[in-house]
Amino acid sequence: MPRTVLVTGGAGFVGSHTCVELLSSGHEVVILDDHSNSSPEALERVAKIAGRPIAATHVGDVRDRRTLDAVFTRHPIDAVIHFAAKKAVGESAQIPLAYYDINVGGTTALVSAMHDHGVHRLVFSSSCSVYGDTTIVPLSEESPVAPTNPYARTKLTCERILADVCRHVPELRVLALRYFNPAGAHPSGLLGEEPHGVPNNLMPYLAQIAVGRREELSVFGDDYPTPDGTGIRDYIHVVDVAEGHRVALDHIDDEPGMRVFNLGTGRGASVLELMRAFQDASGQPITYRVTDRRPGDVAELVADPSNVYNAWGWAARHDLAAMCRDAWHFQRQNLYGYAP
Numbered sequence: 001m002p003r004t005v006l007v008t009g010g011a012g013f014v015g016s017h018t019c020v021e022l023l024s025s026g027h028e029v030v031i032l033d034d035h036s037n038s039s040p041e042a043l044e045r046v047a048k049i050a051g052r053p054i055a056a057t058h059v060g061d062v063r064d065r066r067t068l069d070a071v072f073t074r075h076p077i078d079a080v081i082h083f084a085a086k087k088a089v090g091e092s093a094q095i096p097l098a099y100y101d102i103n104v105g106g107t108t109a110l111v112s113a114m115h116d117h118g119v120h121r122l123v124f125s126s127s128c129s130v131y132g133d134t135t136i137v138p139l140s141e142e143s144p145v146a147p148t149n150p151y152a153r154t155k156l157t158c159e160r161i162l163a164d165v166c167r168h169v170p171e172l173r174v175l176a177l178r179y180f181n182p183a184g185a186h187p188s189g190l191l192g193e194e195p196h197g198v199p200n201n202l203m204p205y206l207a208q209i210a211v212g213r214r215e216e217l218s219v220f221g222d223d224y225p226t227p228d229g230t231g232i233r234d235y236i237h238v239v240d241v242a243e244g245h246r247v248a249l250d251h252i253d254d255e256p257g258m259r260v261f262n263l264g265t266g267r268g269a270s271v272l273e274l275m276r277a278f279q280d281a282s283g284q285p286i287t288y289r290v291t292d293r294r295p296g297d298v299a300e301l302v303a304d305p306s307n308v309y310n311a312w313g314w315a316a317r318h319d320l321a322a323m324c325r326d327a328w329h330f331q332r333q334n335l336y337g338y339a340p
């Protein structure tokens, strides 16, 4: 059923790809983004790929109640997908208060405004980092949570707040999606990952090395208890993550209350394995140097994706080679990202 969906952070990496998926599936899309880590150009590209316009774009802070009231007053919002947040593990250890203010404060402001405007469907962008430094592989939604950094703690705090609010507001439906590692780009080469400043994440850093914007990769530690000593993550194509959000929206009315789902592939790759896969996809040599571990990092995070498949009949389709191919295609087409 087509809905009018408010997408906070809709100009960002996962948000913009999700907006393409929503528009292509017949939904109306309203975006709220402050462009602190995104570009308005991405939204031009979203409409171009989808072949349909975004209904409206509001530039503002998700913590600002007047901005939120204006959005909910002007548009018949049926559901919200909440991406707007800061999301770098390493950075969160340096500016924890900003992470709590934006990630938790932004979520409580948004849910308060939703409630006051009679909007009761929320897909929440959570994170596999809530599982922390675990030896469990693969991780199910029932695996214990033990976040090791402020970013992960903000996401778990938001999940707990949402669960409490669902107990208090019976008509509220929340799907919390714990992403593993979104990576890659839209196959058109028009949309991709272009963080402001130096990339915190591995894939965009590799892409920027391959186009000559960065010198060499710092491998944050090779003394983890993994086969090659480097960190293992479950990289999932951003187009799969976007599709997973659309599918979640299709199922949001299945049950009241809050449900948590992992969004991953079930396949892990180490830093060195991803580096080699990117070299193969780009044909560009990547040099690296092993440095100290990054505070807050953990050895291995790999999903058990079976709950999503059992509940919704959906699974990620793209492999690591496709992620590297698409990330390289985007970076080569957009040497400096969305900058003119």
Ligand code: WQD
Pocket (backbone or CB within 6 Å): 087, 088, 089, 126, 127, 128, 129, 179, 180, 181, 182, 200, 201, 202, 203, 205, 217, 218, 219, 220, 221, 230, 231, 232, 233, 271, 294, 297
């Ligand atoms: C991956 C691996 C690093 C950069 C991300 C998102 C977070 C969440 C989970 C959605 C680790 C190593 C990295 C570099 C390196 N996703 N690395 N050199 O930390 O797993 O978190 O996924 O919510 O939002 O940030 O991803 O890409 O930063 O790190 O060696 O220059 O690569 O140590 O093992 P991470 P990442």
